[in-house]
Amino acid sequence: MTHTSHIKLRLRNHDAVSHWRLTEHNRYAIVIAATVRESEQDAVAAHALERPTSTTMAPKLNLFLAPGACSLAPHILLREAGLPYTTTTISYSTGFLPEYLKLNPKGKVPFMQMDDAVITETPAIMTAIAQLAPTKHFLGKTNLETVRCYEWMNWLSGTLHGQAFGGLFRPERFVTDAALVGAVSEKARETIAGCYAFIEERLQGKTWAVGEDFSAVDAYLFVFWRWGNMKGFEMREKYPEYTALVERVAEREKVRETVEEEGVGMWGT
16 A cells, blocks of 8 residues: 555544534534444555555445535546546535435535445545546646645645635625624625735646646646636636636636536536
8 A cells, every 4th residue: 555545634624614504413423323334444444545446446425415506626637637426416406415424424515425424525535536647747747846735735624625715605604793794794804805916926837736747736726717707806807817717727627527417507606
C-alpha cells in the first residue's frame, strides 16, 4: 500500500451548501450509530484507495449530490478521472431522507460511497478521487503543488463557503435574533466580495490556480464563481482573471457533460 493510501480522509470544515437540519435528539442518535461504524469504514476505505492494478478492481463509487451545489466540484473530477461511478440526486425540496442520514449523519452534500465506506466533505472526496486517478494529477505534480491545492481547498471550504456563503444562504445559522438576520446577510456579502478580490489577485498571470494544469482547485473555484454570478456579484466586470479561469474550465468537455447531467446553467444563471 502506498503512503497516500494511509491518509485519513477526515478533513473537518464547514462545507454546508445543503440546508436541511435534524432535531438535536435525532442527530445525536445517528451520530452514535455512525461512530460505531467508523473504524470499520476506515479499514474499508484504506483498501479501496489502493491504486487499481491489473489484479485489483476500482472501488464502486456513488456520489450523492444536489444540482449546482458544491458537489458539482467532485462530480466534475469524477468525470475528468474517467472512473466508473453513479450518482444519487438529493432534492432541495425533500431534503435528506432517513436512509441518506444513516449514511451521512451530517445531513449535507456531497458525500460519496466508496465500496462500503462513506467519505464526506468536498476536499476529502476530491482527495479520494485524485488518489484513484494518480496520472491525472488533480492535486498537482509536486509536493508543493499538493500543499497549495490543500491550502486553496481548505480556505474555499471553510472561509468562502462555510463562513461567507453560509451567512448569505442561511443567516439564521449565525444569530438567534431575527432582527439581526439582515445584518448577517449584508456582512456575508462583504466577506464574499473580499474573498473574490483575494482570488482575483492570486490568479494574476496564471492559466490555472495551481501549477500548469487543471486541478481540483479549478473545479472548486468554478462552483463559487457560478454562485457569485447567481447572486449578482458582477463577476465578469469585477473579476476578469477569475472569469478567464472559469471560462477555461467551462471549455472542458467533461465539465460541459457534468453541468448538462446536473441540469444547471453553465454560468449559474
